[in-house]
Amino acid sequence: MPTTEPQKAPSRNVLGQPLATCGREPTNPTTGFYRDGCCNTGPQDLGLHTICCIVDEPFLAASKALGNDLSTPRPEFGFEGLKPGDRWCVCAARWLQVQQAGAACPVVLEATHEETLQIVPFEILIQYAVIPDQLH
Structure with missing residues (x-):
């Protein structure tokens, strides 16, 4: 009897929606703890690389x-x-440390993993939120 891998639940962003891509070549370096272009996280990601920022x-x-x-x-x-x-x-x-020092950069909420909320309150993130299409 063949075995199949268990289905992994899709990652969600801080808005409760599917996690969007943060950045990948050619316009940005391929980012993410897993270098998949997304701010995915897992047990190996001890630094919680979950905030998509510009x-x-x-x-x-x-x-x-x-x-x-x-x-x-x-x-x-x-x-x-x-x-x-x-x-x-x-x-x-x-990111929170830099924000507290007064130099936070813009955050893409659609591409910021929901696990971020364990460290950074949504009320702080929303202050720095940008919609990527508005940046062009």
Whole structure:
């Protein structure tokens, strides 16, 4: 008798809808803990890389100053470094740390995983929400 893999429930965003793609090549570096373009999470993702944000210079500078350098390339990890305008799945706690330091960047709620709400209140996320089509 053949066995099948159990069906995985679709990931949901902070709005309770199916999780949208955050970013992937060619316009953005392929993001996500699983490098699938989405802010999916699971037991191996100890940093909870669940907030889809559009990084800007103040966010990158504050993040670096707080010990999380996202702009310097790290070829040994296949990481080219982020530049302003890139979409990236960041750790919920790190995004909140930068927000508390006054340099939060825009968040794409449709692509931000619902697990984020364990760390960052929705009331804070909504203040930084953008609709990607409005950015063009």
